[in-house]
Amino acid sequence: MxxxxxxxxxxxxxxxxxxxxxxxxxxxxxxxxxxxxxxxxxxxxxxxxxxxxxxxxxxxxxxxxxxxxxxxxxxxxxxxxxxxxxxxxxxxxxxxxxxxxxxxxxxxxxxxxxxxxxxxxxxxxxxxxxxxxxxxxxxxxxxxxxxxxxxxxxxxxAEPLACTLHAVLKLGNLAGKKVLVTGSGPIGVLAASAVRAVGAGFLIVTDVVDEPLAIAKTMGADAVLNTKEKKLAEALAEIGPVDAAIEASGAVPALLDCLEALRKGGTMAQLGTTPSGGLSVPWIYFQSKEINVLGSSQFNQEYAIAVNLIQTGRIDxxxxxxxxxxxxxxxxxxxxxxxxxxxxxxxxxx
Ligand SMILES: [Zn+2]
Ligand SMILES: [Zn+2]
Incomplete structure (x- = not known):
């Protein structure tokens, strides 16, 4: 039929x-x-x-x-x-x-x-x-x-999770590392769950709205921060700079947070969609701190990995x-x- x-x-x-x-x-x-x-x-x-x-x-x-x-x-x-x-x-x-x-x-x-x-x-x-x-x-x-x-x-x-896995896997071995995710929307939170799945040592997620941050916490973030209430630099005072960052908001202040919070030689992935016009970002970070930036758009084999992670319940x-x-x-x-x-x-x- x-x-x-x-x-x-x-x-x-x-x-x-x-x-x-x-x-x-x-x-x-x-x-x-x-x-x-x-x-x-x-x-x-x-x-x-x-x-x-x-x-x-x-x-x-x-x-x-x-x-x-x-x-x-x-x-x-x-x-x-x-x-x-x-x-x-x-x-x-x-x-x-x-x-x-x-x-x-x-x-x-x-x-x-x-x-x-x-x-x-x-x-x-x-x-x-x-x-x-x-x-x-x-x-x-x-x-x-x-x-x-x-x-x-x-x-x-599976589709949004695959997007985040593409960024997370491009960042290389995150086991034991300190990781920042800026933006706690579905992409940021799924990125957080993926960062957790690959064994990060410490994971902090930032946003400017409390409710999504609460969900990031349940999905494996060690710490969450509303950057309207407290500066990221203050929150990281004891923990120190992060090894890797995933920018998942597309907001310029969050991008600046990534550049400031990264250790020298650290790497960030741009996963959020930034405004289509030009951005004002201090280029000096890339040279003086030797920050590496990876673009992340959609996914390849990560789609099958995402399906497996969900289907087996390893990421819920x-x-x-x-x-x-x-x-x-x-x-x-x-x-x-x-x-x-x-x-x-x-x-x-x-
Ligand atoms: Zn989508
Ligand atoms: Zn083709």
Whole structure:
């Protein structure tokens, strides 16, 4: 039995704060493709930007698009030639649709693929429809099958966790090291859990809002700090400078905190999305302290690692899951997702 030609519901963004549930017709499946029934779709910071601005990091959307890229689900239907996946299989869906052939793909760096497509991204045109749909079609190779016992709500955290693992693993061996994470949003907190998983000796997480910091504490931070109340330098007076920092907020004051808190020769990863314009940062730090900076954008093999960490329970993202919404509650979902006092991560469940 095929769903081809049947209609399904989708969360479509057509302008600033204009989100609606529309129907789409299920296309026939190409060879190597599958149809996935969405179980849970996490609302990402980028989805929030698109909702508020109809743009993200300076790139406007050119036409209405189905939102979402953080998804788990079950296989509904498989196209010709698909092996290893059957209807009913639970899957995590990697949204990085790399080409597989360019020099970056050949090096194993799918995140740097020059022909990469990504759901609901203004940087890619024609835009690719996202995963906030009852059903969506994707390549079988991007679906990671998980055991039947896997909780699909937790599994939808694989994408943001993979983003953070990319930064954490780029920083090298953090075992026993002192680590700072600036920003306690979902990305900062998942980065903290990853830093904890690789055996850091001391982990401090900073933010300017208390509620998310409390969650960072439950996810493994040794110390949390609201930098509105106390300066990071004061908080680190006894502990001393950190060996590594992960900037997960995109805020310039937090970036400066990283540069100041790092020891000489320390390394930081820029994981948060900074404002698209120029930044005023004292360049002297890089020379005088020999600070190394690593950029971190999306992920490669880390997606499979994230799926494994969640599926085995070694990282449990449950404390981050604040609220779940039906598609019809989209406006409420985005309003809630944008309030850091009450919401860490909101999900759509169709
Ligand atoms: Zn995301
Ligand atoms: Zn490529």
């Amino acid at each position: 095929t769903l081809t030609g049947k209609e399904y519901r989708a969360v479509v963004l057509s302008d600033k704060k204009k989100v609606s549930v529309e129907t789409r017709e299920a296309p026939s499946l190409e060879p190597g493709w599958v149809r996935v029934a969405l179980a849970a779709g996490g609302i990402c910071g980028s989805d929030l930007h698109y909702y508020k601005e109809f743009a993200n990091v300076g790139y406007p959307l050119k036409n209405p698009v189905v939102m979402g890229h953080e998804a788990s689900g079950t296989i509904a239907e498989v196209g010709p030639g698909v092996e290893g996946l059957r209807p009913g299989d639970k899957v995590a869906v990697n949204p990085v649709m790399n080409c597989g052939f360019c020099p970056a793909c050949q090096r194993g760096e799918a995140n740097l693929c020059v022909k990469k497509r990504f759901p609901c991204s203004a940087m890619i045109y024609p835009h690719v429809d996202g995963f906030f749909r009852e059903y969506f079609e994707t390549q079988a190779r991007l679906c990671l099958k998980v055991p039947e016992s896997t909780d699909l709500y937790r599994l939808a955290f 993202p449950q404390p981050l899951l604040s609220r779940q919404f039906k598609f019809e509650e989209a406006d409420q979902a985005f309003a809630t997702a944008g309030d850091r006092h009450v919401c860490m991560k909101a999900q759509f469940i169709p």
